[in-house]
Amino acid sequence: MLDEDTIIAPATTYGKSSLNVLRLSGKDSLNIAAKLAKTTPENLMASLPVRYAKLTKIYFDNNDLLDECILLYFKAPHSYTTQDVVEFQCHGGSFIAQNILQECLRYGARLANPGEFTKRAFLGGRIDLSQAQAVAKLIESQSAAAHKMLMRHLKGEMQDFCENLRTDLISLLAHSEVFIDYAEEELPKDLLQNLENKLHTTLKTLHNLLEQSTAKRALFEGYKLCIIGKPNVGKSSLLNALLHSNRAIVSEIAGTTRDSIEENFMLGGHLLRLIDTAGIHQTKNKIESEGIKRSLERASESDLLIALFDGSSAMTQEDLQVLELLKTYQSSKKIFVVVNKADLECKLDWTLLQSFNPIKLCLKGDLYSEDSLLSCFKKQLESLLDSKEESQSLLLTSEYQFQAVQTCINALKESFLPLQNGELEIFSFHLNEALKAIASITQPYEYSQMLDVMFGDFCLGK
DSSP states (O other), rough: OEEEEEESESSSSSSSEEEEEEEEETHHHHHHHHHHTTSHHHHHHSSSTTTOOOEEEOOOOOOOOOEEEEEEEOOSSSSSSOOOOEEEESSSSSHHHHHHHHHHHHHHOOOOTTTTTHHHHHHHTTSOOOHHHHHHHHHHOOSSHHHHHHHHHTTHHHHHHHHHHHHHHHHHHHHHHHHHHHTTTTOTHHHHHHHHHHHHHHHHHHHHHHHHHHHTTHHHHHOOOOOOETSSSSSSHHHHHHHOOSSSOOOOOOOOOSSOEEEEEEEEEEEEEEOOOOOOOOOOOOOHHHHHHHHHHHHHHEEEEEEEEETTTTTHHHHHHHHHHHHHHHHTEEEEEEOTTSSSSOOSSSGTTTGGEEEEEEOSSHHHOOOOHHHHHHHHHHHHHHHHHHHOOOOOOOOHHHHHHHHHHHHHHHHHHHHTTTTTHHHHHHHHHHHHHHHTTTTTOOOHHHHHHHHOOOOOOO
């Protein structure tokens, strides 16, 4: 049930800015705004047309001028929360906004709970659960691709997908219920086979959605890009060059980096989680051994690998150890093999690297200038990321949605055996579980929906 009490919260963060925005939502929004403007609700409404900005003076309780701000009035149900909403656009800084908040609380509003405006929008039917979750994710999004996908959710594409799936499942359930209730009637002989075929189609759709969403999960969390190599090949220099920052200590002393360093990095609208690791080599030092162990773990967890080699020295046993590691990931990860110190005489055995199409680099330590080799490498990396996000398929965006789809898949799998054995009551039970799971992404499933299909699709003379 939609709460009718009036809530207030800042819509912008306090700080040094040109303006702040606060919003009231609830049945007393206009009355409270009128009290701050020292007028009656009727007079305020007459001077404040719905959805028009109005420059208005507002006052402290003792009639001292608080601010001259912009008021906007959204009359229910034509607002985000579907309730009466008044928006204050006041001057920036913290003092004015905090005192507008305090005055509204004095006149009967209460401070909104986290997410309560969006919760009211959902309860009022303004948005569904998938759109509500998209709002929360949109605030956190850091890449263009994530933003694009979340906007598709806000437009209702996930709602449409779930509605189509619900329609298919309800149709299956309705056929099953008819077969149970009217088993003695003359019904199509191939009904059970048709139900099984439709079930396979639905499962395939859900599996595709789950697999693609899992594969592209990094779109929202950031692609993990791990830099590996033996000590002193320039891993930290590469990290610093990409970040344009002295984030990692660079030294000619081998083994300077003993633990993983992780930083976010934007490349062409893509969010990357750049990981510099300890050099891979044989050692009896316990601290270095732990660092190498962590390097291998980060490599295993990463989406992309950059393997760095020193072109000015011959291939060592440590380099061969890195190469063996790359071979284990060659079929599961995209690997960039980078040969550093390309400006020096090449002593590296290129034949061992040819299968990885090695890229030359020359890392000089200048963080703010970029040579052609580094620019070329970044373009190749960006091109790869672009290709990974070319799919136009709708994706799941939250753990809640992943769990709902997996629950739906499990329920549908459980339904096959009862269907094949003609145990339609158990089959219907599993279909109902699947319906509840997929409906939880957007809005609850009601049994009456199945009845509408059941009695609308069949003419049984009853």
